[in-house]
Amino acid sequence: MTVVAFAEKNKAAAQIASILGDGEVDKISVEGLPAYEFKWKGEEWFVMGLSGHIMSYDFPEKYNKWNEVDPGVLLGIYPEKFVTRAEYAAAVKNLAKRADKIILACDYDREGENIGFEAKTLSEEVTNVPISRARFSALSPKEVKKAFENPVEPDYNMAMAAEARQILDLKMGAAFTRFVTLSVREKARTKDILSIGPCQTPTCGFVYEREKIIRAFETKDFWKITAIFVAKGGEFEGIHRAGNIYEKEKAVEIFKRLKGAKEGLVVKKTVKEAKTSPPNPLNTTEYLKRASKFLGISPEAALEVAEQLYLAGFTSYPRTETNKYADDFDFKSLVFDFARQTEYKPFAESILSAPIVPKNGEKDAHDHPPIHPIRAAARREISAAVNIPQAAEAYDLIARHFLANLMPAAVFEKTHLQLHVKEEPFDSSGTVLKDAGWLEVYPFENKKDKLLPFVEEKEKVDIKKLSNTKSKTSPPKKLTEAELLTLMDKHGIGTKATAPSHIETNKKRGYFETKGKTVSILDTGFTLMEGLSLTVPILIRPDIRSKIEALIQEVEDGKKEFEAALDEGTALIKEMYAQLEANKKELTSSIAGTIKDEAALEDKKNYIGTCKVCGHVLKIVQTDTGRFVGCSGYPDCRNSFPLPKTGALNVLRSKECKKEGAAVLKVGNKYNWAVGIGPCFKCDLEKECYPPETVGPCPECDGSMFLISFKDSRFLGCTKRCGYTHSVPKTGKLTLLDKTCGTCGWKLFRLKEEGDSPEEDFCVNRRCTEGIKYWRKTGPRNESRGQAKASGDSVSRPEAGSTARSTARSTARPTPCKVSKGPSITGERKEDRGK
DNA sequence: GCAAGGTC
Numbered sequence: 001m002t003v004v005a006f007a008e009k010n011k012a013a014a015q016i017a018s019i020l021g022d023g024e025v026d027k028i029s030v031e032g033l034p035a036y037e038f039k040w041k042g043e044e045w046f047v048m049g050l051s052g053h054i055m056s057y058d059f060p061e062k063y064n065k066w067n068e069v070d071p072g073v074l075l076g077i078y079p080e081k082f083v084t085r086a087e088y089a090a091a092v093k094n095l096a097k098r099a100d101k102i103i104l105a106c107d108y109d110r111e112g113e114n115i116g117f118e119a120k121t122l123s124e125e126v127t128n129v130p131i132s133r134a135r136f137s138a139l140s141p142k143e144v145k146k147a148f149e150n151p152v153e154p155d156y157n158m159a160m161a162a163e164a165r166q167i168l169d170l171k172m173g174a175a176f177t178r179f180v181t182l183s184v185r186e187k188a189r190t191k192d193i194l195s196i197g198p199c200q201t202p203t204c205g206f207v208y209e210r211e212k213i214i215r216a217f218e219t220k221d222f223w224k225i226t227a228i229f230v231a232k233g234g235e236f237e238g239i240h241r242a243g244n245i246y247e248k249e250k251a252v253e254i255f256k257r258l259k260g261a262k263e264g265l266v267v268k269k270t271v272k273e274a275k276t277s278p279p280n281p282l283n284t285t286e287y288l289k290r291a292s293k294f295l296g297i298s299p300e301a302a303l304e305v306a307e308q309l310y311l312a313g314f315t316s317y318p319r320t321e322t323n324k325y326a327d328d329f330d331f332k333s334l335v336f337d338f339a340r341q342t343e344y345k346p347f348a349e350s351i352l353s354a355p356i357v358p359k360n361g362e363k364d365a366h367d368h369p370p371i372h373p374i375r376a377a378a379r380r381e382i383s384a385a386v387n388i389p390q391a392a393e394a395y396d397l398i399a400r401h402f403l404a405n406l407m408p409a410a411v412f413e414k415t416h417l418q419l420h421v422k423e424e425p426f427d428s429s430g431t432v433l434k435d436a437g438w439l440e441v442y443p444f445e446n447k448k449d450k451l452l453p454f455v456e457e458k459e460k461v462d463i464k465k466l467s468n469t470k471s472k473t474s475p476p477k478k479l480t481e482a483e484l485l486t487l488m489d490k491h492g493i494g495t496k497a498t499a500p501s502h503i504e505t506n507k508k509r510g511y512f513e514t515k516g517k518t519v520s521i522l523d524t525g526f527t528l529m530e531g532l533s534l535t536v537p538i539l540i541r542p543d544i545r546s547k548i549e550a551l552i553q554e555v556e557d558g559k560k561e562f563e564a565a566l567d568e569g570t571a572l573i574k575e576m577y578a579q580l581e582a583n584k585k586e587l588t589s590s591i592a593g594t595i596k597d598e599a600a601l602e603d604k605k606n607y608i609g610t611c612k613v614c615g616h617v618l619k620i621v622q623t624d625t626g627r628f629v630g631c632s633g634y635p636d637c638r639n640s641f642p643l644p645k646t647g648a649l650n651v652l653r654s655k656e657c658k659k660e661g662a663a664v665l666k667v668g669n670k671y672n673w674a675v676g677i678g679p680c681f682k683c684d685l686e687k688e689c690y691p692p693e694t695v696g697p698c699p700e701c702d703g704s705m706f707l708i709s710f711k712d713s714r715f716l717g718c719t720k721r722c723g724y725t726h727s728v729p730k731t732g733k734l735t736l737l738d739k740t741c742g743t744c745g746w747k748l749f750r751l752k753e754e755g756d757s758p759e760e761d762f763c764v765n766r767r768c769t770e771g772i773k774y775w776r777k778t779g780p781r782n783e784s785r786g787q788a789k790a791s792g793d794s795v796s797r798p799e800a801g802s803t804a805r806s807t808a809r810s811t812a813r814p815t816p817c818k819v820s821k822g823p824s825i826t827g828e829r830k831e832d833r834g835k
Numbered sequence: 836g837c838a839a840g841g842t843c
Contacts, residue, residue, distance in 0.1 A: 008841075008842080010843090049842095050841090052841025052843090053841045057838095064836085071837090074837090106841095107841090111841055177838080196837090196838090200838080200839090495840075497840080498839065501839080505839095
């Protein structure tokens with residue numbers, strides 16, 4: 001007699017073989033895959049692990065051309081099931097041919113049943129031997145032996161429920177994803193896929209809803225009146241009973257009444273005992289939440305760690321909804337085991353010193369026990385066996401959580417004081433941990449005391465300080481991953497095993513991101529959710545998942561035929577699809593805008609800023625006929641601005657236009673241009689945007705002298721335009737230094753003439769003895785004066801229909817200037833030639 | 836190329 005068993009995965013198969021074969025197991029290879037051969041109860045056994053699902057649904061080939069098939073058509077197609085892991089299928093058939101009896105031994109849940117049926121389907125292609133099912137919820141010798149000694153009938157309904165889910169999820173996901181992606185691509189160029197799914201979309205919906213609340217939040221000012229009291233035993237704080245006071249006048253009034261108060265009276269003291277029970281036993285979601293909150297491990301990583309701890313035999317099956325220990329759970333021998341492990345010894349001993357009463361939750365899904373340790377192990381033992389960094393920490397959390405479940409409640413003493421200050425009521429409270437109970441073994445929870453000094457009723461206490469503090473109400477915080485998991489669990493989004501992957505999908509699609517433990521929505525996610533909430537609101541809410549889940553649960557319970565559930569589910573999806581189609585425009589326009597904005601933001605060279613008309617992105621647009629600044633919201637928004645026709649354009653990010661031009665551009669190496677305003681040198685605010693680098697005070701008025709450079713001349717002019725000018729060396733490279741002249745206070749210049757002549761630093765001021773020295777030395781060679789010369793510049797205009805408001809004018813402009821970018825000066829000037 | 840569910 002040969003028995004063949006199929007487990008869900010290789011490691012489970014190995015564990016089963018080692019339990020049933022009692023250590024005497026041969027590892028063999030079937031079609032290149034590992035399997036295990038042994039003898040049990042006189043029979044020849046083969047156990048092989050699958051790799052989860054080895055089959056999958058998809059649409060027939062001809063429906064895979066996105067551009068040729070209307071997505072709605074997919075809803076009427078029955079997808080095909082095919083083998084995704086050919087090597088596994090071959091191995092299953094190979095073993096099935098040798099079998100006199102086949103046992104499905106996958107995980108004990110809906111998907112496990114379905115995976116077993118995949119092996120059953122494949123086996124039935126080559127044999128017709130009896131196929132039964134072994135059900136066990138822990139890979140412990142006791143559970144496994146019991147399950148294989150008493151195999152049962154495979155559960156057809158359970159397997160078909162999973163089948164219905166697969167088909168409905170595929171239909172909905174494929175049709176909606178293609179529809180949204182293709183519709184958006186009609187408006188914005190993108191290769192990205194905008195996916196929709198019955199789990200991923202409501203998951204994003206939770207993040208969106210929180211973001212909406214945060215954005216709509218209006219902060220309010222409030223005042224709080226506090227006192228610091230001094231008793232014999234020390235200081236403590238009291239808060240006026242009015243708490244957060246939202247009217248300023250009221251706070252001022254109370255505070256006025258308190259003015260000059262030197263002491264307070266303790267009118268009442270109450271001491272209460274409060275108990276905090278241990279947390280409920282760990283089911284998957286609770287474990288993932290705590291791993292994120294206490295250990296900072298992402299849900300996805302935490303699940304992987306738990307899986308490995310389970311496969312290595314340290315902890316129980318990690319995918320469970322149950323948070324209630326079975327009535328016959330053998331706590332005692334497990335705790336005894338922990339009593340031998342140094343790290344946990346004291347807690348285990350205290351548990352064993354009294355009758356064991358476990359803390360239990362309410363949920364019993366009859367699937368697996370709560371996640372608990374299978375045996376006590378030291379950190380190094382875990383690290384050696386499971387090669388994942390956080391394995392030891394995760395085991396420690398699971399072990400301590402289990403021990404905490406068996407320990408007494410923590411006892412706190414809470415003291416509350418009522419005080420009067422000039423008849424105004426104040427409250428003060430403190431907490432002291434009297435008996436740590438389970439908190440002893442559970443260092444993750446905060447158990448800080450807030451101490452109060454000892455005071456008695458009727459005691460008078462001094463006042464050290466009275467304050468009336470203004471604060472602001474703050475918006476709700478962003479969701480944490482732990483909170484998101486709670487919401488998903490509460491609304492039945494995904495299974496305990498897949499919740500982390502739905503979070504990952506949303507991140508991959510660019511819908512939201514996680515920073516540390518918090519989750520923040522991204523623009524694409526926000527606009528997509530907004531679009532869906534206006535067209536098919538049910539999609540972003542958990543309802544969509546619960547409707548499908550309810551249908552397939554009926555199949556599992558045998559209350560509904562598989563075909564009927566499929567029809568009903570498809571009808572529901574078709575209805576939603578019709579709504580989506582009818583509102584295509586509303587749905588896609590804002591998403592397309594966001595995608596275009598994101599592309600424009602990425603294009604750093606052409607990015608200008610935000611459009612004041614529509615809020616989208618302004619960018620430099622280059623066409624065959626010219627260039628201009630346009631809005632990414634085009635054609636809905638036609639806001640645009642002209643640009644000069646020639647010269648390379650560079651956006652000066654650090655410059656700000658005082659006339660509210662959208663941005664400042666450098667044109668070639670020549671001049672600056674404010675988008676929407678025109679050339680900066682034509683602007684009356686130019687000096688505010690480009691304050692001149694002054695040389696020193698003007699000797700004629702209270703202005704300052706600064707360097708003015710034209711194409712073929714340069715001189716110093718006065719910022720107040722008093723008419724006083726001053727010559728500078730005509731040739732050579734002039735640099736204004738930070739050093740000043742000790743005699744007159746003007747800044748020194750440095751001159752580098754052409755050729756080999758050395759650089760020299762000097763004062764240029766003719767009214768200064770130092771300056772006179774310089775001019776005497778250089779002689780008459782610099783005695784020319786500059787001439788402003790006009791040159792033209794033309795500007796390209798955007799296409800017709802634009803709302804350009806700046807116009808181009810032919811105008812004079814300065815040439816590049818090596819020293820300072822001084823503004824042009826027109827009008828008379830008188831040259832000072834010294835006296 | 837699309838979903839969610841397994842597992843690696």
